[in-house]
Amino acid sequence: LGGRAVLWCVLVAAWEAAWGQLRYSVPEELPKGSFVGDVAKDLGLELPALRYLSILDRGRTHILDRGRTQYFSVHGKTGHLVTAERIDREQLCESVQQCVLRCEVIVEGEMKIYKIEVEIRDINDNAPGFREAEKELRMSEMTAPGSRFPLAEADDPDSGLNSLQSYELSGDEHFSLAVQAGPAGAQRPELVLAKALDREASAFHELVLRASDGGDPARTGTARIRVVVLDANDNAPVFSQAEYTVRVPEDVPVGSALVTVTATDADEGMNGHVKYSFQKVSLKASQIVQLDAETGVIILVRSLDFEEAALYELQVQAEDGGSLLDAVKVTITVTDVNDNAPEILVRSSLSEISEDAPSGTVVALLRVQDHDSGANGEVRCSIVGSPPPDGTKQPELVLEKSLDREKQSNHHLILTAVDGGDPVRSGTTRIQINVTDANDNPPVFTKEIYKVQLLENLPVGSLAFQVTATDGDEGTNAEITYSFSDIAKSARQLFALDSRTGDVKVTGPLDYEEEKYYETTVEGRDGGGLSARVKVHIEILDVNDNAPAL
Structure with missing residues (x-):
């Protein structure tokens, strides 16, 4: 080259009238040495006239590098303007819609300065991104449908169609997405509750918020949203059975668990914590059983007695921490044990x-x-x-x-x-x-026949003999009275019978020579009228009471 040229380049945000003798447009991210424009041809200069290239700093606040970085150079042999560095539009022109670099070419022989503007076009080299890849939201299950919750916006440093264009929500039917327009065309996503929440049905909802730009092909960025459903006391305790019935023997030991009532509450925390108590119980039953408030176990505290009470009916209630409750009937039937003797x-x-x-x-x-x-x-x-x-x-x-x-x-x-x-x-x-006693026994004489022998000289008044009868009865039925029932007149004059004792005494002189033999019958009669008879044979024995007679 016969002369030297100088090129100054400046990053600008807008076109100015004094500039623009040459204007080029290139995409960002070109490799170093990429062709920008044919400066010599476009200015009508001879190649030797280009002396040198320099960077001009105009003091713009939007120049990031303050002019110290040289982004372009002139190829000495061809006069082509080429990239001296890989250019990142987003780094140079953050938040600026149109990104322009300004350069000056000085021709020494002509003492002229030619101004060049190079527009750096955006390419879709950035995907939309969220500051937080995962976000947790906490909502009460009582939140009203239609409620809105702002979501973090995605950022895409590209511009134009390559920048953020739309949001999309995927997850489940409980949520939808609304996008509100903000200043300068910004899009502000909002999470909308479309359907009432139910923590008991689903305690968590996993959603994906997708942000897309308008590039071709489009780039996307996602953020995961986890909605934690906070419990509200919207569920009352529910007993596992409509009624509890138990049969226990009356000899079940004191301290035994008779039955356990169980209620569940679909809520959580204190709202799901169930305590048990008697809603209705008789005085007698309250002395027999005890209810564990935490476990629902009904325990025997005093011995049962089937004969005292064979049935106990109780009302047990389950109450959660939010004062919602359920009640159930408990019937305890006491079965008999053979614990009583006739x-x-x-x-x-x-x-x-x-x-x-x-x-x-x-x-x-x-x-x-x-x-x-x-x-x-x-x-x-x-x-x-x-x-x-x-x-x-x-x-x-x-x-x-x-x-x-x-x-x-x-x-x-x-x-x-x-x-x-x-x-x-x-x-x-x-x-x-x-x-x-009944008079069922007649007197019975001790002998079947009484045979008596008496000396004829037996004195009057002497006991001749005694008859004796016995009677198996007692009292008056056994009191025997004796009498002669059949006796000759001659014998009656000689013998007397004691009716009480049965003694027979001589009442007259006996004389062998007059009567040697007597026969009589004695009757024994008891106080009940029964009688018996016995024969008595009396033989008179001779004594020498007579002298011989001549």
């Missing part, structure tokens, strides 16, 4: 009975009871048998066989009642019955 009660009885009482005579009226139920309360008596099928008559103690006081004057009876339980239980009672 009892035999003597309602009325004869302390004594005549021995001539007929069979079937009622001796005692009994009452047999067993507080148990079913087979445990079915009682069989070992004396008279079971009650009639209708159960309306209590058992009776009756005389089965004839009595005989003379063989047994009293009876000690043990009555036993046995139930049908397993194991079997029994009860007993004692009855003493005295058998009273």
Whole structure:
């Protein structure tokens, strides 16, 4: 080159009238040495006239490098303007719609300065981006549909169609996207609640916000949005059963868990924390069972007694931390255990009975009871048998066989009642019955025939003999009166019978020579009118009471 040229380049934001003798337009991000324009040809200069190239700093606030970076150079042999560096439009012209670099070419021989403007065109080399790739939003499940929530905007440093153009939301039907227009054409995305939330159905909603530019092909950037649904106390506790029914034996140990009621609450935290209490309970039931407020376990605190109460009905309520509640009926049925022995009660009885009482005579009226139920309360008596099928008559103690006081004057009876339980239980009672006498025994003489021998010289008043009879009865029925029932007149004059003792005494002189033999009959009669007779043979024995006679 015969001369030297100088080129100054300046980054500007707008065209000025004093500039623009040459104007070129190139895309950003060209490699170093890329062709911009043919300066020599376009200015009509001879190649040797280009002396040197320099950068001119006009002091613009939008010049990032303050002119220290040389972005272009002139090819000495061709006179072409080429890139001296890779140019990033977004770095040079951030927030500027039109990006222009200004250069000056000085021709030394002509002492002229030629002004060159190079527009740096945007290419779609940047995708829209969000400051936060993930965002969490917290919403109450009671949030009204239609509510709006601003979302972070995406940033795309490109310009024109290459800049951010649209937003799109994907996720589920509960949310939609609205885009509001801001200053200078900015787009402000808003999340819109389209459908009522229900934490119990879904506690989280995962959404994707997509930002797209208008390049070809388009570039996109995404941000994940996680909506956390905060619980509201919109669910009452619900018991697992419509009614709780349990059957327990009456001998279940104190401290046992009889039944557990369970209620669930779909809410969370305190709204889902359930406590149990009695809503309705009788005084008796409150003394028998206790309810654990946290677990819902109903515990036995006092022994059950089927005979005292066979059924307990309770109302249990479950209340959450937000005062919503549910109630359920609990029925506890106590089943019988054979824990009671039968009892035999003597309602009325004869302390004594005549021995001539007929069979079937009622001796005692009994009452047999067993507080148990079913087979445990079915009682069989070992004396008279079971009650009639209708159960309306209590058992009776009756005389089965004839009595005989003379063989047994009293009876000690043990009555036993046995139930049908397993194991079997029994009860007993004692009855003493005295058998009273009936005149069922006639007197019985000790001998079948009394044979008596008397000396004829037996003095008057002497005991000749004694008849004796016994009577198996007692009292007046056994008091015997003796008498002669068949006696000759001659004998009646000689003998006298004591009616009480049966002693026979001589009342007249005996004389062998006049009467050697007497026969009589003695009757013994008891106080009841029964009698017996016995023969008495009296033989008079001779004594030497007479001298011989001449």
